[in-house]
Amino acid sequence: MTIEVTLGQEPEAVRALREKLVAEGVPAALAAGDPGLWGPEARAEAATRLGWLNLPLTSRELLPEITKLVEMARAEGLDHIVLAGMGGSSLAPEVICATEDVPLTVLDTTDPGQVRRALNDRLDRTLVVVASKSGGTIETDSHRRIYEKAFRDAGIDPADRIVVVTDPGSPLEQTAIDSGYQVVLADPNVGGRYSALSAFGLVPSALAGADVGRLLDDAAAVVRRLAENDGNPGLDLGVLLGAEALAGRDKLVLRDSMTDINGLPDWIEQLIAESTGKSGKGILPVVGAEAAEADDQFLVHIGPDGGTSVDGPLGAQFLVWEYATAIAGRVLGIDPFNQPNVAESKENTTRILQEAGDGPLPTGTPFLTDGPVEIYGDVPGDPKNLADVLTALLRAIPERGYLAIMAYLDREAAFDAARVGDASFEELTEAWAAADPATLRALLDYRTDHAVTFGWGPRFLHSTGQFHKGGPQSGVFLQITGAVTEDVEVPGKPYTLGRLQLAQALGDFGALASRGRPAVRLHLTDRVAGVKHLLSVAEEL
Known part of the structure; x- marks a missing residue:
């Protein structure tokens, strides 16, 4: 099975950009591993980062x-x-x-x-x-x-x-x-x-x-096409990503369609956000949205759906998206292989742990408590409760901006909280969603046309965390942490997992707040009750 990129109604800007890149010899040069494609400043980095092509x-x-x-x-x-x-x-x-x-x-x-x-x-x-x-x-x-x-x-x-x-x-x-x-x-x-x-x-x-051999077979089947000027799926996709971003549509809504592949948008999110989100530029992938709602968004389907789509086996998908991301980096004028802002939150975490020693971490004082939810940070206006805080954050999203939800919690806890005996699959799914912090993304997305993303901390620090700090400074940030009732020691280290997790959240919160964008931390004093309360408040907005 081969891989195909369908661009739907292809804008003139996409065609013109493709012709420009072809005239410059970019497809063949990238396939050959030319490290000079992203400018002299990126050459040294690119020279040691193009092995993925082979x-x-x-x-x-x-x-x-x-x-x-x-x-x-x-x-x-x-x-x-x-x-x-x-x-x-x-x-x-x-x-x-x-x-x-x-x-x-x-x-x-x-x-x-x-x-x-x-x-x-x-x-x-x-x-x-x-x-x-x-x-x-x-x-x-x-x-x-x-x-x-x-x-x-x-x-x-x-x-x-x-x-x-x-x-x-x-x-x-x-x-x-x-x-x-x-x-x-x-x-x-x-x-x-x-x-x-x-x-x-x-x-x-x-x-x-x-079967990883088959994965490599499927990737190998597309290699030859990536050196060509016509019928090159990586070039077509990369040109689309770059042209849309240049036109102000820098929010890439990724939607799974009728395909056997499961979860590819989460991988694409890291690839594109960390590769392009720097120097005040970038493309922000949005996972989970139903459609592109605002004029700074565009939709790509994974699978054989209508409109713009990328359809093909997983091995080929990996290679084509990587190639396309490298193309988009050239179009945007950035180095797609470095991550200059990732270290900032890591350094903050180390500093917080060292300065706190055996004492409490510098969490600050909540300016508001609503049931099992403590609220920290800087919220526009004079909020009286959690509903006011969420409403204020949605209103604070600037034109062409986005809301990022970042949950430093157990991403599998909802399965424990949602056990309902001999319930049907539908009942189980509904109970799980009612206990899952990720449900907040859909609830808030429903109440705004702006892009809303969701990430589990600290894993998102290795993906969209680069975009949050290095990309366009148009984000509004909602961080969620939770009380730890049963911690895990880290042998040979002066911290537990729970202490490390909170230090990572505080370190990233400091990096975000320093950029002058609205940032709020919700701390759940009881995780199960806190998630339930948060979702119920969001549902009533």
């Missing part, structure tokens, strides 16, 4: 090693695969496994409840993939330490249960060697968000049961 071929060299890992896991009866990774190390495997309907537990969180749930699930049959390109990701390092202790406490040698995926020469590689862990080295010339077809995407997916 992954459909080069990643095949990993297949024998991966096959041995899979055979080992099956022989040992290890059927609970846990992936500890963030951003590019977690989003692609999550999509691959959801699409192939094979179980994979993804830990891209510092929420104690979510980590504890994974720890309590079949530890005797668990294999953990610790994946980090840099080898120093604080969340992944914490997961590794926690699982090492859990295995030892259960009388299990961690060396029999941990597989490491990292870049050559990273601190994590040395830690793995010292600990006797099996190590799979990834291509160092591939950035994290372009790593879907590298070891980061393939190793955990194959261990979970996905």
